[in-house]
Amino acid sequence: MNYDPRSWAVHKGSDHPFDQAAPPIDNGAARLDPSRYTSRAIFVQEWEKLFARTWLLAAPASDIPDAGDWVRFDIGPESFIIVRQEDGSVAAHYNVCPHRGSRLVTGDMGSQASFTCPFHSWKFGLDGRNQRVTDEETFRPEVLCHGTDLTSVRAEEAVGLVFICMDDNAPPLVDYLAPVLPLLETYRIDRMHVVQHRRSDWAANWKGGIDAFYESYHLHAIHPQTMGVIDDRTHIDLYPGGMSRQFVPMAQPNSHYGDQTGINPGIAALLKDAGIDPVDFDGTAQDSRAAVAHAKRERAARIGLDYSHFSDAQLTDSTIFGIFPNAQIGCHPEAVFLHRFKPHADDPEQFTYETTILYRHVDAQGYGAPGWMGLMDDVDVTGATRPDIVHTGLGEPPGMGEVLDQDSDLLPIVQAGARSRGFKGPLWGEQEARLRHFHAEVDRWLARN
Missing domain, CATH: 2.102.10.10 (Rieske [2Fe-2S] iron-sulphur domain)
Known part of the structure; x- marks a missing residue:
């Protein structure tokens, strides 16, 4: 199905091919047995019937x-x-x-x-x-x-x-990859190179990791520092084969944020990142996304980049793709963020979270990866050197930035709850449609001979 419950306006009136909604998919509303997060038998089946058979x-x-x-x-x-x-x-x-x-x-x-x-x-x-x-x-x-x-x-x-x-x-x-391949091709990832690569071991089931990253419903609770700049009024597309897409609007307030019009410090930073002096910006927070898209187009034209094939949403939002079974790709014209959720060798209640940032280098003033990706000033973005992989073990702070560290702190708590007799299985709302779609596809694979 396509989720747009709060009249998010990016798709309304947009006829750009990239922004077109996917046909609806009815993936049911069954409540699933929580043992899928703890059972060793299910864990073994997932390896043999899912990971051993998919790309x-x-x-x-x-x-x-x-x-x-x-x-x-x-x-x-x-x-x-x-x-x-x-x-x-x-x-x-x-x-x-x-x-x-x-x-x-x-x-x-x-x-x-x-x-x-x-x-x-x-x-x-x-x-x-x-x-x-x-x-x-x-x-x-x-x-x-x-x-x-x-x-x-x-x-x-x-x-x-x-x-x-x-x-x-x-x-x-x-x-x-057919359902999402043409959409991913627009970002020209083949022109990018790795500028950051981290691994971290987390005390949770690998599907719990995906659950946490496949929705923005939790932002107001776990990541309150994002409230001023990341909106939860998102559009979700579900595709065959467990693939999915979600537009996460940036540079505008979350629906739970009190001030929906003022230019808060977070929005000011994103305006500046796009080349707009926030002091001179005379619009409201509801105008900032459009202003960022316009500024990025102007900058691209000045430095000789062709952004004509990108929609405005691609220039402003974090457009994230779910690649079944265990990957998510957050896409921007300048950089992409690969997330992989890798099951443990033998423990259903552990997984390795692996992140890789790829960047398209252009030596031009003002051009760079989105500021929220958190690339430090000392990162070599030229591609001349490939950074080492930084690996943190179970129980160590991942050091992946404040937001990801918050996720790593919470997931073991969620995993512990999955073992409780009091938990009867997830109750997914429409903001969590990608989760339901993902788990339905997992079950289709497990039901195969």
């Missing part, structure tokens, strides 16, 4: 620009090597030697012409084919005939991102 966002393509460049992608109990091959295509292999099961790589990323097992120095090409069995003459042929190559999985690229799939029978990636 998973593995890495930005910009991390492997040249032949031999690789990144390690860990999810659940598995580890994969994502590598750029000599012909320019991408390949993905289980990060395991067929000899005795040793991991081949332990770093986050690198570049090399081949992979050598650290245990017995078996060697493999970028395509996964075995190039050397150490002391091969000491193996009987009937042993080696079982296979000495790496086990590979499908790997495909779209919109500047690399996805993998463990299921040989899954549809091509472009078909899997």
Whole structure:
């Protein structure tokens, strides 16, 4: 379904193709068993029937620009090597030697012409084919005939991102992403590079993580500091296959905020970020979004960027896409924010939250990533250096900024409540339509043979 209960005006009167609402989807209103957040049996089914069969966002393509460049992608109990091959295509292999099961790589990323097992120095090409069995003459042929190559999985690229799939029978990636692919293509993520990458272990089920990020209903309660600048009057689109989209209006007050017309400090900062002096701005808070869009168009024209294909909403709002099963992409013309919710290897009440900010560098005064993304002044936005991945363990402050740290503090409390006899399952309102849509798709996958 499409949610617009409070007459949010971005779509009203807009005939821009990007802003067109999706056809309604009736995804039901059943109350779900809360054991889906705690049950080990369901957790195992999700891995075997969902993660092992769907396309998973593995890495930005910009991390492997040249032949031999690789990144390690860990999810659940598995580890994969994502590598750029000599012909320019991408390949993905289980990060395991067929000899005795040793991991081949332990770093986050690198570049090399081949992979050598650290245990017995078996060697493999970028395509996964075995190039050397150490002391091969000491193996009987009937042993080696079982296979000495790496086990590979499908790997495909779209919109500047690399996805993998463990299921040989899954549809091509472009078909899997079809409902949202044309919309994502407008952002030209393939022209962006990583400027920040963080991982954090959280004490909650991976679906609880998605629940927290798939709605803005909670902003007034958990993130009161956002009240003046992030509106909860959003538009939601639901697409087949569990995909979704939500426009989160920026530079205007939340519906729970007392002053709906004044230019508060948060809005003033976003006006300034767009190149507007808030002192000279004579509009109200209801005019600020349109002013920001206009200013960004003018700036783009001055510095030689083509923003003609973007709608005003794309220039002002955080337009977020749910990529089933476990990713969310927050999109802006200047930068995108990748969120991934990765299940733990064996504990249904833990997951790893991984964030990556990709940025399109333009050396021009005033141009930059949206201020709310929180990029520090010392971040190298040129792409000359790829930042290290910062990983914080369970119980450590994630250090991802005030808002994300607030989420990490709350989710273990929600997870504890899911174990209570007093909790009978979620009661989702229309502001949480994306959650209901996501869980309905999870159940469709779990019901398959």
